[in-house]
Amino acid sequence: MKYTNKILLGALAVGALSGCTDDSMLPYDVGAKPESLSQYEYLNNYDVLKSYVDRTENPNFKLGIALAATDYINGDQVYSLACSNFDEMTAGNEMKYASIVSDDGTMNFSTVTxxxxxxxxxxMTIYGHTLAWHSQQNLNYLNGLIADREIETEPAEPVEVEDGNFNYAVMGSYQYWSQKPEGSEASITISDKGYLTITNPEFITNNWDFQYHIADGINWVPGTDYTINMMIRSSVETSITMAAGTWSANPGLSVALTPEWTELEIPVSPGAEGSGFVMFQSGNFVGTIEVQWLKVSHLETPAATRWINLVTNGDAEGDDVSCFFATEPGVGGPNPCTIGEAGTGADGVGHAFVVHSADNPANTYDTQFFVKASQQLVAGTNYRFSMKYKADKAANSETQAHNNPGGYIHYAMLPSNPSFTTEWQDMEVTGTISAEQAGESGMxxxxxxxxxxxxxxxxxxDDIAFEIEGEGDKEPLTPEEKKDTLTWAMDNWIKGMMEACGGYVVAWDVANETVSDADSDGDGYFDLQSATNGDPSTNFYWADYLGSEDYLPIVTKAAEKYFAEYGGNAxxxxxxxxxFNLESWWDGNQKLKSLIHWIEVWEANGAKIDGIGTQMHVSYILNEADQKAQEDAIVNMFELMAATGKLIKISELDMGIVEKAFADGIPTEEVTYEQQQKMAEFYQFIIQKYFEIIPAAQRYGITQWCATDSPANSGWRDGEPVGLWDLNYNRKPxxxxxxxxxxxEVIAEPSASVSNE
Structure with missing residues (x-):
């Protein structure tokens, strides 16, 4: 039987809108209920959810629900459901960056307050979601903060651009359009000397009756001023009419001619658009006109170009190695490259980057040196690479294109690879990034x-520069400037949020979804979310600018500072x-292991991290083997979390149902009563394992992400049975x-399935 009927089990006190004191349920008279719906009657035997939390053993435990803050503020069914069943609320979107920060950086916290x-x-308490995230950020504002800055440049001198150069000697014969009166003996030819020669033996009453193109195929651009140069003479001194443009726009002007060869320079502004011509009208002139050549041109001021260096500390004289990495035998990598002692630099002066190889390598890439630019380079980018280099032994090398050190894209990078000798050499090459080198997301x-x-x-x-060709009067900010600017922006955002909350919100997602599912450097841990493994057109990756290791310390220090400053008890x-996906069975909980690794890195740099939130947007899997693997991974997840000693929160629990792992979710209307019971058992399994494995002192709480099933038009798991209530707020299994x-324990035994076939 498909569960298509709705039953009106009282799930909440819809009238209790002024407070949270009424925990009662609305009873339902089962006497008139269809038999197929009576199987849900057992749900009437349950009290409100928060009544089942053992407060003696779990005095600080928070049972939470995610909701729209505006729905709660409006005091409708959502308000009553939340107050009756839960201790704490998480706003789905209203406390996120994009909901508050406008394009000009102003912040509106009115909904939050x-x-x-x-x-x-x-x-009720509120769980803050979220201070730092790459998603739901105001890209216009943030990208504007770190946009290229204007610089002073010397204005470039205009250069002449030819639009047409006509040498009649190579034309052979006249090939353009012309017209003359019927019977006229006027002619247009190319003479033996290669001159365009126009001869008219008798006066023609209408000057325009004898007209002809002396140049054709010129691309006119509206608003552009042109110059027409020509070497010309006439048999007698005269004036003729010249027109330049197209048939729809060809302003005429008078041109004076003499018997002497004269180079005329005639400014014209046709206002025409598209392919056109230069034309003479000379019906009133009797005699001969000769033209040696004609040129049409205009002036353009070229865009200022310059080379922009994308690496810092290329001379190895500072401590910054953020652009230089190495993989070495016995050490692995890629790791930050070693800077040699004083005297290792070019010509024995200063310092150099030093890389060691070993005997009998299996592959040419077993030892690698990496130079990383501060931005992605897409296909078509012009670059210049220069450095000084040497080795203890003469040796050849190869170069490759990577997206981050170790993220191989293409086997050939530089147009010529360095051949090392025992003496310092200079290298400078230029090139253009190819599609193969750029890959899908740039190199x-x-x-x-x-x-x-x-x-x-x-x-x-030594003396390494990796430059790209830039245009105009702007240049990119340095990585240090971007970090400084965005540190200010993050600080300003957190200050505003903490001021709005006034110390009332004491628990926060300080950072959300920081870890990717890619290990580009092969260190055994997943990388942080980044423009290199994500989508920068829709996300803003703070860690790319603040630094992977400094990201969380910057955020947590600001949170600590302003929480205390605006009324909170530190x-x-x-x-x-x-x-999310910390319960991943397909890789042995590798994402959780990576997150724990990153927490250790951040804490070593001064971050305050009190707890780990596992979202757990799960699905019951009807394939028994897949479901067993998932359950085992959940147990392993809780064990790994418990071992950290940190507070543990199930932060966004909801559940769909699928036929097999990674399949599409089964729509709500197709889920059977038996399948609903399996989902109920899985909820019980997850929550019981949380209480069994996580020590009482580490149990922060559990938050259900979806109160009701998802509507068909929802942006989150649309049409799936992810709620504890249906869309009419009736309790579900x-x-x-x-x-x-x-x-x-089982509070009420489920009723047996009833078929209405």
């Missing part, structure tokens, strides 16, 4: 394969790193499974 006022009056790294020799060797690099502040998990 109204939400807090309503929560305070009802005695940013030149990789030098240094194991070509096959013997142990030491390589030295001891109460709890900061979580939140992510999932409600019972959720409650059972909280209680640690």
């Amino acid at each position: 109204s939400f807090i006022d309503a929560a305070r009056q009802a005695g 940013n790294t030149i990789a030098f394969n240094l194991a070509v020799l096959g013997e142990a060797n030491t390589y030295y690099f 001891a109460d502040l709890k900061l979580f790193v939140n992510d 999932a409600y019972g499974g959720f409650a059972n998990g909280l209680a640690g």
